Amino acid sequence: MNKLILTSIIIGSLIWWFWGRTLEPARVVQAQLEAISHHDYQKAYDYLSSNAKEKVSLKQFQEVVQKNKVVAGNYTSEFFDRKIEDNVATFKGTVRALGAETTPATFVVVKEGDHWVIEEFRF
Numbered sequence: 001m002n003k004l005i006l007t008s009i010i011i012g013s014l015i016w017w018f019w020g021r022t023l024e025p026a027r028v029v030q031a032q033l034e035a036i037s038h039h040d041y042q043k044a045y046d047y048l049s050s051n052a053k054e055k056v057s058l059k060q061f062q063e064v065v066q067k068n069k070v071v072a073g074n075y076t077s078e079f080f081d082r083k084i085e086d087n088v089a090t091f092k093g094t095v096r097a098l099g100a101e102t103t104p105a106t107f108v109v110v111k112e113g114d115h116w117v118i119e120e121f122r123f
Contacts, residue, residue: 021052022082024111025089025116029079032118033095036065037074049110049117070103071095071123077105087111088119 028047035044041062045053048061056064066072079093089109094102108120 016038028116045109049119070097070101
């Protein structure tokens with residue numbers, strides 16, 4: 001019985017350690033999605049990395065978001081597939097609209113200076 005408890009504690013600790021490491025970059029993804037849901041495209045765009053902003057203008061970003069009605073009217077999201085390595089976090093999951101429609105989404109978040117920013121997004 002003691003081995004089972006100890007094993008459970010170790011496994012739980014490892015899961016929490018891994019999941020906890022992704023909390024900060026996940027907040028950036030959630031913040032961007034929240035800004036999008038409020039149609040604050042400038043704020044959502046500001047969560048992009050410098051490199052991403054060189055590839056896509058604010059207008060192009062807004063057009064991409066508005067083409068996907070689920071993302072444009074997002075209510076919540078779930079990113080259970082998370083990976084973090086060398087200050088690069090990848091989140092794969094779904095974005096859900098109020099009408100329960102979902103769309104797959106992937107975000108790559110990188111460390112730029114001392115904060116996390118979105119390098120790449122696909123939905």
